[in-house]
Amino acid sequence: MxxxxxxxxxxxxxxxxxxxxxxxxxxxxxxxxxxxxxxxxxxxxxxxxxxxxxxxxxxxxxxxxxxxxxxxxxxxxxxxxxxxxxxxxxxxxxxxxxxxxxxxxxxxxxxxxxxxxxxxxxxxxxxxxxxxxxxxxxxxxxxxxxxxxxxxxxxxxxxxxxxxxxxxxxxxxxxxxxxxxxxDVGEETKRLESKVEAELEQDPEYLQSLLDETRRVYMMPVLTVQALSPPEGGEVKTKVMIKDLDKNTTKYFLKRCKEEGVTVHSGFTALLNGSIVDILEETGMKQEAYHIKELHTINMRRYWSGDTSRSLGCHIFLFANNVETATNWRENFWEYARTVHKSLRKNIKEHSSLKQNYIKSKLRGCSFEALSLERKSGRDYSSSNMGNLDSLVSTDTKHVRITHLVRAVGNSPDGWQHNFHTFHGQLNYSLCYSCHLVTEQTARHFVDQLFKNLESVI
The missing domain is CATH 3.30.559.10 (Chloramphenicol acetyltransferase-like domain)
Known part of the structure; x- marks a missing residue:
């Protein structure tokens, strides 16, 4: 440059x-x-x-x-x-x-x-x-x-x-x-980072436990990579599959999540994990429980004080979440979803995204220098949920309206990226998958299984 x-x-x-x-x-x-x-x-x-x-x-x-x-x-x-x-x-x-x-x-x-x-x-x-x-x-x-x-x-x-x-x-x-x-350069995020880092350094025993746990998780296999044979000669490119949930089913799913005391994000994450287990079982992998390596996107503005409405730029962090998913997850799905919900809430409350980012920098140097290593350690999937877009997109324009919107993220090295939100009463979902790691047939089968499972739990 x-x-x-x-x-x-x-x-x-x-x-x-x-x-x-x-x-x-x-x-x-x-x-x-x-x-x-x-x-x-x-x-x-x-x-x-x-x-x-x-x-x-x-x-x-x-x-x-x-x-x-x-x-x-x-x-x-x-x-x-x-x-x-x-x-x-x-x-x-x-x-x-x-x-x-x-x-x-x-x-x-x-x-x-x-x-x-x-x-x-x-x-x-x-x-x-x-x-x-x-x-x-x-x-x-x-x-x-x-x-x-x-x-x-x-x-x-x-x-x-x-x-x-x-x-x-x-x-x-x-x-x-x-x-x-x-x-916005994100000064409030920087201050939070400094605070979290100082707290970790003042508690060497806790810091060491986080380092050990991070190493342990990195050593765990990425089950989707282990079980699903990558396509021969697959192009290093992201492809996208789109699925919309009809309004009635979306309404029932959102209502059921609320009744069961979980967020839509937690309920959908539980479905992602369960559907992955289904796919793994079909490949012949047989375990009583599976440790799915999740990665979630969080908007750091949620931790800032004051009005953030004019803050532009990129202010997201990622945090890992790992909840054991039993083979028979369907038998008590909503109890399992509450376990996922509890784990996600704990990570958000305890600033796990900041802690995990600091731990990664301790283990591997600055995060942007670790991209090649990150590609090798991997995770089973990452996700991005923007919630309900209805309050974010104008509905009173005279000549033109936005009547549908789908998001995608190019994540070729990592395999699977799930993006979802609700808009105009529908849940809009896209699966971004890496062609060199996942076949189109596998991706399509997963999407079909995911939405079949969603309809079965509501």
């Missing part, structure tokens, strides 16, 4: 931003959003282009690139105004999302891209109740470098795009000086 340029130098990157810049060089952790736009009149390509240009001007993180300065990676503002937008002939947003999760040029930017799919005849609005008012539907796929945005920031950006697009169609003047928010 070059060390010169005429851009505006903003600040040194955070460790997390550096981590994601290193990761994206091997196509890891790039995010993609498949957005369905339903409109009153046929959507014009130029309207979308203009809206994206205004978005670039109004969102500081969309103008960012990364450059080296005397050996330190800095965040900079791009040399010139530029967006990476194309109108393409592809008609399958899933395939477009897969192809878009490839590295960006960090030095020049932009660190995001957008692809508008050509209009197709006969495509129905995903929300039947809006079909008459918004009869025209097209897909837009957005992808970004994870170092500039997490799910929270991305949804703010998607919602702002929708509002701008509606105003562009209306012919309104857009105020480009008004910014969506500020690019």
């Amino acid at each position: 070059a060390t010169t340029g005429t851009c505006k130098w903003l600040r040194p990157t955070s460790e997390l931003e550096h981590y994601f810049d290193e990761a994206q060089n091997i196509n890891l952790y790039l995010t993609s959003y498949m957005v369905t736009l339903s409109s009153v009149a046929p959507l014009q390509d130029d309207h979308v282009r203009k809206a994206l240009l205004h978005l670039y001007r109004k969102v500081p993180t969309l103008r960012v690139c990364f450059r080296l300065c005397e050996g330190t990676l800095w965040a900079c503002e791009m040399d010139k105004e530029e967006i990476d937008f194309q109108v393409i002939e592809d008609t399958d947003p899933r395939k477009v999302a897969e192809d878009m999760m490839v590295r960006f040029n960090s030095f020049t930017g932009p660190l995001w891209r957008a692809r508008l799919l050509r209009a197709r005849e006969g495509i129905q609005c995903p929300m039947p109740e809006l079909q008459a008012a918004f009869p025209y539907t097209r897909s837009l796929v957005l992808a970004n470098h994870h170092g500039i945005a997490d799910g929270t920031s991305n949804l703010k950006i998607v919602d702002l795009f929708l509002q701008i697009l509606d105003d562009v169609i209306e012919g309104k003047t857009i105020n480009d000086e008004e910014q969506l928010g500020e690019w």
Whole structure:
């Protein structure tokens, strides 16, 4: 990477931003959003282009690139105004999302891209109740470098795009000086990290127990890799499978989770674990119980004080969770789900993401330097749950609405990534799987098994 340029130098990157810049060089952790736009009149390509240009001007993180300065990676503002937008002939947003999760040029930017799919005849609005008012539907796929945005920031950006697009169609003047928010380096997270690290260092016995436990978990086999033979000559690429739960079943599942005293995330995690056990059993692996190695995404803003609504950037951490899953998990599923729920709540309350990050740095040096090792240690899956999106995406726009949204994350080295949320009363799910570790047949079978199990427990 070059060390010169005429851009505006903003600040040194955070460790997390550096981590994601290193990761994206091997196509890891790039995010993609498949957005369905339903409109009153046929959507014009130029309207979308203009809206994206205004978005670039109004969102500081969309103008960012990364450059080296005397050996330190800095965040900079791009040399010139530029967006990476194309109108393409592809008609399958899933395939477009897969192809878009490839590295960006960090030095020049932009660190995001957008692809508008050509209009197709006969495509129905995903929300039947809006079909008459918004009869025209097209897909837009957005992808970004994870170092500039997490799910929270991305949804703010998607919602702002929708509002701008509606105003562009209306012919309104857009105020480009008004910014969506500020690019926050995450000072409160840094303070929490320092506090947790100091507490661990002051308790050597507890610190040693965490080091020992982390080593023990790393030595545990990744069961999905152990039992499922990787495809021969599989491409190192992430592919995506999408599944929507109908509104009635979504309603029953959410209601049942509440009645049983667990979050939707805990209930769905329990189903993921149970479904993995089903797949392992089918391969001939026979154990009384299985230790599934989970990895969960947490929004660090939840620990911050004050108003975080204007905080842009990437402020997520990951934490591992390991709960024993019995072969006969179905016999008392909701009791098992409560065990998962208790473990997840404990990890969140005790800042396990910060503790685990510090332990990894003690064992293997800075986390961004450990990417190759992380690929070898692995986990059975990682997950990202954004909860209910209904309060995050506008529903009162006049000319165009977002009627469906699916998220994807490129995680080729790690095997399985589960993304889910609810939107317009439906649970939207995507499985991102690595072609060199998982066959399409196995991935499809898993998704079928997962949703069959979901319906059986409600």
